Amino acid sequence: MSRPRMTVCGAGLSAVMLCGGALALLSSVVGGAAVLRADDPVVAGAAGAAGVPGDAWADERNPVRLAFGAERLDLWSLRVPRAVSVPAAESGVHPIDAFLNVRLRAAGARVAAEADRRTLLRRLTLDLTGLLPTSAELAEFLGDDQPGAWERQVERLLSSPAYGERQARLWLDVVRYADTNGYERDEFRPTMWKYRDYVIRSFNADKPFDRFVLEQLAGDELVAGVPQSEAERDALLATGYLRLGQWDSTAAIFQEEARLQAELQADLTNTTAAAFLGLTMSCCQCHDHKYDPLTQADHYRMRAFFASLERTDELEVSLQSERMEIDRANVAVQAELSQVEQRLKSEGLAESEREALKARAEELHGQQRKPEHAVGVRDLRDGIPATFVLSQGDAGSPAEEVRPGFPALYWPEDAVIEPSLAGGSGRRLALARWIVSPANPWTARVLVNRLWQQHFGAGLVVTANDFGHTGARPEHQDLLDWLAQEFVRGGWSVKSMHRLLVTSAAYRRSVDVPDLAGAGAVDAENVLWGRQALRRMDAETLRDCLLQVTGQLRPASGGAPRWPAISEELRHAQPAILEAEEGKDDGRMQGWYADAGVEVRVRSLYLVRKRCLPIPFLQVFDLPDATTSCARRDETIVAPQAIMLLNSPETISCVEALADELLSGSAESGDWQEAVIGGAFERLYFREPESEEREAARILLREVLRSGSESGRRHAVAELCRALVNSNEFVFVD
Secondary structure: OOOOOOOOHHHHHHHOOOHHHHHHOOOOEEEOOOOOOOOOOOOOOOOOOOOOOOOOOOOOOOHHHHHHHOOOOOHHHHHOOOOOOOOOOOOOOHHHHHHHHHHHHOOOOHHHHHHHHHHHHHHHHHHOOOOOOOOOOOOOOOOOOOOHHHHHHHHHHHHHHHHHHHHHHHHHHHOOOOOOOOOOOEOOOOOOOHHHHHHHHHHHOOOOHHHHHHHHHHHOOOOOOOOOOOOHHHHHHHHHHHHHHOOOOOOOOOHHHHHHHHHHHHHHHHHHHHHOOOOOOHHOOOOOOOOOOOOHHHHHHHHHHHOEEEEEEEEEEEOOOHHHHHHHHHHHHHHHHHHHHHHOOOOOOHHHHHHHHHHHHHHHHHHHOOOOOEEEEEEEEEOOOOOEEEEEHHOEEEEEEEEEHHHHOOOOOOEEOOOOOOOOOOHHHHHHHOOOOOOOHHHHHHHHHHHHHHOOOOOOOOOOOOOOOOOOOOOOOHHHHHHHHOOOOOOOOOHHHHHHOOOOOOOOOOOOOOOOOHHHHHOOOOOOOOOOOEEEOOOOHHHHHHHOOOOOOOOOOOOEEOOOOOHHHOOOOOHHHEEEHHOOOOOOOOOOOOOOOHHOOOOOOHEOOOOOOOHHHHHHOOOOOOOOOOOOOOOOOOOOHHHHHOOHHHHHOOOHHHHHHHHOOOOOOHHHHHHHHHHHHHHHHOOOOOHHHHHHHHHHHHHHHOOOOOOHHHHHHHHHHHHOOOOOOHHHOO
């Protein structure tokens, strides 16, 4: 849930002509860098010109002012982040700590000490890569007593390919990624994974977040003609974001295309508003918002930006150079194919020769190369369907027509949109440029809040997808505003923001504060960040780490998703899968296509996300539903998790593999039990067992060895490893 130089050019801003007082929002551009202005509230108060309503603060004719009066306009998130100075502090204090220390000292709250190095490197590695450090990496850090040791570890992890995989997993939660259509058939989308791999590449390359937004919302409008570079290909692949919503392939059967189109546009509008802006736009698709200064028309004005979108599963993404090579290769094939087909037309051919020619023709057809395709969109320039406000959100009850527009409290008039250079309408490009413009009070705040949540367990605004009246208020708005401005000043670099957060003293604090009944009770909920938050690993991290520490994790670098084996009972509980297994799905790919066991021992990011059947091991550890944007995963502690971690096939295969490795390593030892116990603790906990732990482990080994039917060292050692992975020390990030 983290993310990424704003280039503000004439073409960019002219495509989004802002009216009235909102023009005061645009930042000045100095040396090409966008700098947020400190207007407070966002609009400086100028009324609209010559009969055009102004913003809701300045003009009583504004639609929001007419609907709600002035009572909803005091919301903190409506104001552009203020120009905040870092509080004065003693020399050498990290700016984040300078902000936090003001509140901590004023409250007299107790501050936790810095965590030990083992804990710190484990925490940092999990946060930035979703994996555990290796013993060699830990030994290197523990032995580095030179200044800058921590910063060197941060840079190493930010440069790791696993960093992009971790950040991608968090972002895919926000945009509700899945590999299947959903609804009753839930068909597989064979090339949806190309969007997932685009996200991984973007984070590893530290693509500026404003560019990341532009590509996902309007990548096709940034590329004129055939892509000439990998960057242009990625811009096209990024439009997979616009296809992540559910698709009901039965709508046409029941003449429900209008209903499906309305649902698709509503879902895309609501996801875009929540993911990029922290707005609950879904609350006003049937009526004016109950709490925030958003009207029902605002929902449909934003929806109209997507009206020109044309979905395709055959978006050509081959580069110009690749297409030329394909054409050259096909010339020779086509020449021979023409000869074969001409020969087949001859009369008097022997049957054997005719069959041989048919076989050769089929073979040549298979040799013809085709351009690479992906799931994405194209944009219409003409014939764009009108957008209507729907009475009570009912697709069958259109009311007044609306044009594309931004929230009316700032910009009540229609957006002025210019066609894109790629020949499209320019609608989505206008929306994307507004989202990343300095005039926008939400985008930078929402992103840095997600990054804070990643590293501290909860955001400075706890409700990461809701910056409205019913959402949480920021406990440290000055800090949030400073971080948002710093993010933009730093070129929208996500890696730079990670670097800033994890080098603070606040990040490196222990989770423990002594005397919670005394001075520690001042901040029992930890809203002042006097200590770190104790967090349970999320589902994918837990599975990945289990594979990693037992030596089972296999490298993967993207590609089509892997399908782990699922029990027949679960598969056949889904009518669509059962229909496919009975051969009745007419090739719609409704089934479950299990891969060989070793092929699925990759990071969970690369496992299939099928909407109707989540992978059981991941689901029990709060895998989010892939139908709506997930702002923050649930973090439950329930009995089925312990049962799954003890008894699942994933756990059993992992601990048995680790048992074999530990026993092999103990073969030369005089006391194999001592060697196995020490090795297990080192592999799973990165430390030596304490005396009580050592004795408990010996008792467990002894009891299993004499338990009867399944005697044997391998089983006993596997049971020890199974107990150790099912522990707070392994499952939690402290």
